[in-house]
Amino acid sequence: MSQGEAGLAASPFMRQRLGALADRAVSQREAGLAASIKERKRKSWWRSDMLLAILVLSPSIIAVAVFIYSFIGWTFYISTVKWNSQVPDYTFVGLTNWVRLLGDNRFHIDLRNLVYYAIGFMSQCIIFGFIIAALLDQKIKGEALFRTIIIFPFAVSGIVTGVAWRWLLQPTTGINILFANIGLESFQPLWNSHPKYGMWAVSIAAAWQMTGYVMALYLAGLRGIPHELREAAAIDGAGTLATYRYIIIPLLLPVTFTAIVLTGMNSIRVFDLVSAMSGSGPAFATDTLAFNMFQSTFGAYRYSLGAAIGSFMIILSAFLVIPYMFSMRGEVER
Numbered sequence: 302m303s304q305g306e307a308g309l310a311a312s313p314f315m316r317q318r319l320g321a322l323a324d325r326a327v328s329q330r331e332a333g334l335a336a337s338i339k340e341r342k343r344k345s346w347w348r349s350d351m352l353l354a355i356l357v358l359s360p361s362i363i364a365v366a367v368f369i370y371s372f373i374g375w376t377f378y379i380s381t382v383k384w385n386s387q388v389p390d391y392t393f394v395g396l397t398n399w400v401r402l403l404g405d406n407r408f409h410i411d412l413r414n415l416v417y418y419a420i421g422f423m424s425q426c427i428i429f430g431f432i433i434a435a436l437l438d439q440k441i442k443g444e445a446l447f448r449t450i451i452i453f454p455f456a457v458s459g460i461v462t463g464v465a466w467r468w469l470l471q472p473t474t475g476i477n478i479l480f481a482n483i484g485l486e487s488f489q490p491l492w493n494s495h496p497k498y499g500m501w502a503v504s505i506a507a508a509w510q511m512t513g514y515v516m517a518l519y520l521a522g523l524r525g526i527p528h529e530l531r532e533a534a535a536i537d538g539a540g541t542l543a544t545y546r547y548i549i550i551p552l553l554l555p556v557t558f559t560a561i562v563l564t565g566m567n568s569i570r571v572f573d574l575v576s577a578m579s580g581s582g583p584a585f586a587t588d589t590l591a592f593n594m595f596q597s598t599f600g601a602y603r604y605s606l607g608a609a610i611g612s613f614m615i616i617l618s619a620f621l622v623i624p625y626m627f628s629m630r631g632e633v634e635r
Contacts, residue, residue, distance in 0.1 A: 384604040417501060423564040425508035426511050451513045453513065461577075503587055522553045523553070594610040
């Protein structure tokens with residue numbers, strides 16, 4: 302290399318220019334690689350499993366969109382029109398049906414019955430379901446047989462359960478005869494025929510049917526707790542009650558939340574059990590929102606009022622479902 306060339310190459314200007322050219326070449330090569338990879342991914346996307354998943358799930362997604370969410374929207378729409386006879390009338394009346402519903406005395410009784418039923422039904426299912434699951438978790442002899450017997454009522458339909466318990470809760474027969482035979486002649490409750498507290502009796506029948514399912518949820522949760530935690534608690538001197546209070550029950554909170562959502566949804570939509578046991582009952586003692594909606598829609602042909610009741614039930618259900626969905630999403634992300 303001559304002295305001129307060496308001086309030129311060593312000059313700061315030429316070093317800066319050569320560095321810029323090298324950086325530009327590297328950038329262009331990286332951009333080309335990125336574009337090539339992006340194009341390859343775009344082309345291979347249709348050949349990947351994503352296409353198969355979309356093709357498989359599309360019928361279900363379309364069916365859910367059409368037969369569930371579109372009908373939910375239709376129900377809300379009908380609640381805002383004047384369709385209160387056998388002849389359809391789509392005259393828009395706004396919130397008139399909602400105002401009429403909120404001022405209806407039967408609707409107020411239904412809300413009271415919903416509170417009674419939810420408290421009785423949910424508490425019985427969760428408390429007895431947890432206790433039975435804790436007992437079965439002790440590896441008792443014949444566990445499979447007891448587990449099958451306890452969960453069997455869940456496989457029985459609500460109509461069959463309602464008919465059976467209607468016989469059992471007859472004031473002059475059924476369980477009251479058993480009380481009389483053991484010397485409790487004075488204890489003869491009216492059960493679901495009581496004008497004020499009949500809903501508590503209905504919750505007993507519903508809890509008998511649902512407790513086995515809640516028990517299965519808790520038993521699965523108990524079996525998922527590592528045995529080392531119980532051993533560590535026992536080594537630290539914790540008794541059985543302390544172990545359940547400070548270790549097991551806190552770890553089962555997700556299961557409890559699931560049980561609350563499921564039993565709460567059942568409390569809102571209960572219909573078949575009530576219709577088989579007593580219907581609305583005396584003075585609407587066992588009336589429910591679903592039964593009121595059925596009679597308003599198909600008995601009195603007040604379709605808009607029935608749609609308003611159904612829409613209200615959907616809104617109530619949303620207060621349970623939406624927090625549950627967010628909690629499940631958080632668990633998946635963790």
